[in-house]
Amino acid sequence: xxxxxxxxxxxxxxxxxxxxxxxxxxxxxxxxxxxxxxxxxxxxxxxxxxxxxxxxxxxxxxxxxxxxxxxxxxxxxxxxxxxxxxxxxxxxxxxxxxxxxxxxxxxxxxxxxxxxxxxxxxxxxxxxxxxxxxxxxxxxxxxxxxxxxxxxxxxxxxxxxxxxxxxxxxxxxxxxxxxxxxxxxxxxxxxxxxxxxxxxxxxxxxxxxxxxxxxxxxxxxxxxxxxxxxxxxxxxxxxxxxxxxxxxxxxxxxxxxxxxxxxxxxxxxxxxxxxxxxxxxxxxxxxxxxxxxxxxxxxxxxxxxxxx
Amino acid sequence: xxxxxxxxxxxxxxxxxxxxxxxxxxxxxxxxxxxxxxxxxxxxxxxxxxxxxxxxxxxxxxxxxxxxxxxxxxxxxxxxxxxxxxxxxxxxxxxxxxxxxxxxxxxxxxxxxxxxxxxxxxxxxxxxxxxxxxxxxxxxxxxxxxxxxxxxxxxxxxxxxxxxxxxxxxxxxxxxxxxxxxxxxxxxxxxxxxxxxxxxxxxxxxxxxxxxxxxxxxxxxxxxxxxxxxxxxxxxxxxxxxxxxxxxxxxxxxxxxxxxxxxxxxxxxxxxxxxxxxxxxxxxx
Numbered sequence: 001x002x003x004x005x006x007x008x009x010x011x012x013x014x015x016x017x018x019x020x021x022x023x024x025x026x027x028x029x030x031x032x033x034x035x036x037x038x039x040x041x042x043x044x045x046x047x048x049x050x051x052x053x054x055x056x057x058x059x060x061x062x063x064x065x066x067x068x069x070x071x072x073x074x075x076x077x078x079x080x081x082x083x084x085x086x087x088x089x090x091x092x093x094x095x096x097x098x099x100x101x102x103x104x105x106x107x108x109x110x111x112x113x114x115x116x117x118x119x120x121x122x123x124x125x126x127x128x129x130x131x132x133x134x135x136x137x138x139x140x141x142x143x144x145x146x147x148x149x150x151x152x153x154x155x156x157x158x159x160x161x162x163x164x165x166x167x168x169x170x171x172x173x174x175x176x177x178x179x180x181x182x183x184x185x186x187x188x189x190x191x192x193x194x195x196x197x198x199x200x201x202x203x204x205x206x207x208x209x210x211x212x213x214x215x216x217x218x219x220x221x222x223x224x225x226x227x228x229x230x231x232x233x234x235x236x237x238x239x240x241x242x243x244x245x246x247x248x249x250x251x252x253x254x255x256x257x258x259x260x261x262x263x264x265x266x267x268x269x270x271x272x273x274x275x276x277x278x279x280x281x282x283x284x285x286x287x288x289x290x291x292x293x294x295x296x297x298x299x300x301x302x303x304x305x306x307x308x
Numbered sequence: 309x310x311x312x313x314x315x316x317x318x319x320x321x322x323x324x325x326x327x328x329x330x331x332x333x334x335x336x337x338x339x340x341x342x343x344x345x346x347x348x349x350x351x352x353x354x355x356x357x358x359x360x361x362x363x364x365x366x367x368x369x370x371x372x373x374x375x376x377x378x379x380x381x382x383x384x385x386x387x388x389x390x391x392x393x394x395x396x397x398x399x400x401x402x403x404x405x406x407x408x409x410x411x412x413x414x415x416x417x418x419x420x421x422x423x424x425x426x427x428x429x430x431x432x433x434x435x436x437x438x439x440x441x442x443x444x445x446x447x448x449x450x451x452x453x454x455x456x457x458x459x460x461x462x463x464x465x466x467x468x469x470x471x472x473x474x475x476x477x478x479x480x481x482x483x484x485x486x487x488x489x490x491x492x493x494x495x496x497x498x499x500x501x502x503x504x505x506x507x508x509x510x511x512x513x514x515x516x517x518x519x520x521x522x523x524x525x526x527x528x529x530x531x532x533x534x535x536x537x538x539x540x541x542x543x544x545x546x547x548x549x550x551x552x553x554x555x556x557x558x559x560x561x562x563x564x565x566x567x568x569x570x571x572x573x574x575x576x577x578x579x580x581x582x583x584x585x586x587x588x589x590x591x592x593x
Binding site for chain 2: 040046048092096097099100101103104105107108111112115116119120139228229233236237240244269272273274275277278279280282283284287
């Protein structure tokens with residue numbers, strides 16, 4: 001309950017501190033991270049291809065928004081569908097392998113989708129991205145107003161968080177965690193492990209799809225990077241610095257990551273270099289993420305206080 | 309028909325380079341048990357090192373020797389200063405580390421050599437072509453075929469016929485047992501990473517005069533190297549060679565008829581093979 005109020009307060013305060021676009025991007029990225037964390041944190045599957053689902057959904061919904069004038073809710077529905085479907089295809093090929101093979105396969109299939117988007121310029125715009133994705137007005141709600149769109153995204157984020165909480169606390173969530181803890185034992189108890197992994201993939205893909213469509217509408221463009229491997233890496237990084245062990249980790253990670261990349265990209269055009277340095281530093285010195293660093297900081301403070 | 313035969317030859321030449329990449333990655337993945345997302349960046353660094361060495365010393369052959377050695381040295385440092393501290397961490401942190409390294413190397417390439425692609429001529433001796441009867445074929449590509457073939461053979465001989473190669477293969481099978489036998493497993497890891505980096509570096513150096521150089525080349529090759537390993541099987545030498553040749557030829561043949569799809573076809577071939585044989589062509593795990 002305390003976490004919920006904290007999130008609610010952040011939603012209210014955030015647009016006062018940063019530009020509404022950045023604030024919106026943070027919640028969109030958090031939805032993306034929630035989807036990945038079902039795989040990474042709860043099922044123990046390290047997917048390095050989440051932008052496949054994010055980008056595919058953004059392209060399909062963006063195309064329909066642009067050329068067929070569908071409304072925002074239909075676009076989101078299509079995003080869920082495309083995200084889930086692409087995750088079904090990719091997941092089917094990947095869940096049969098485990099460990100390093102699994103990671104490499106998710107990456108390789110991500111590259112397949114990337115090259116299709118790169119070459120299919122008549123639809124995707126290739127390197128220039130799919131430009132001119134609209135944010136049409138619906139039921140008197142003017143989504144072109146950045147604040148209205150921010151509130152809309154925030155509500156969708158809260159709905160996603162609630163849904164994900166229900167999923168991880170459901171029997172399905174418990175089975176996924178059992179697979180993470182001990183795959184062989186989960187299989188021996190009678191659960192069809194690949195099928196549950198695939199289900200986790202599909203749910204994660206649907207969340208990524210929603211995030212992808214919201215992202216396309218936010219910036220009015222689907223950049224080629226949205227389906228590229230750097231995007232897949234970014235969401236893994238955000239989830240890990242937030243802490244993949246908790247439901248709220250990806251949210252904290254999204255804050256830190258978007259803030260970090262936004263402030264660095266202003267400073268220097270070659271900011272991915274700084275991002276890479278940040279990755280290396282976090283891995284070598286701050287493993288466990290922000291949540292653990294916070295705990296360590298407090299235990300250190302408490303233990304260093306003189307006894308009274 | 310002659311076009312097709314020429315393309316198949318091209319496919320074999322690039323396929324041998326893919327095999328070199330896959331072989332190095334397979335060795336690193338098999339021995340160290342880490343996902344090496346910096347493998348493509350090492351490939352790109354090899355190519356750029358070649359250009360710089362040739363620019364300074366004016367000798368291609370010296371460049372072909374020094375560039376991969378430089379990459380191997382870089383690999384040595386990366387393993388010793390970074391990866392070594394991550395063996396007990398999960399794959400997620402290892403991945404993040406190597407991915408971060410790839411970003412750093414890629415950006416450094418842009419900073420040092422510029423964001424625009426550069427072309428590089430083969431040495432005077434290997435310029436021009438030879439008449440093979442059915443087609444006029446560039447000498448340099450034939451050289452790449454022979455050179456990559458020799459390197460693959462040398463790696464195979466090292467792994468199969470030398471004592472240290474046997475230790476390395478044992479390391480792929482069972483690390484705990486190897487270290488229990490009194491072998492310094494950490495040195496084994498360092499050597500394996502350096503050899504893998506060397507192979508990536510020389511593949512990059514050999515590629516430079518064929519395709520030119522661009523900062524993007526590392527990422528493109530990373531995906532291909534993963535495909536080779538996924539198809540060929542971890543630590544499986546013959547598998548890596550066969551998989552490299554298969555996708556090299558498939559890519560070249562498709563390029564003759566439908567250029568836009570030639571890169572996507574690599575991944576499509578992988579998806580198809582995995583549909584039929586989820587364990588890869590020769591994989592057992």
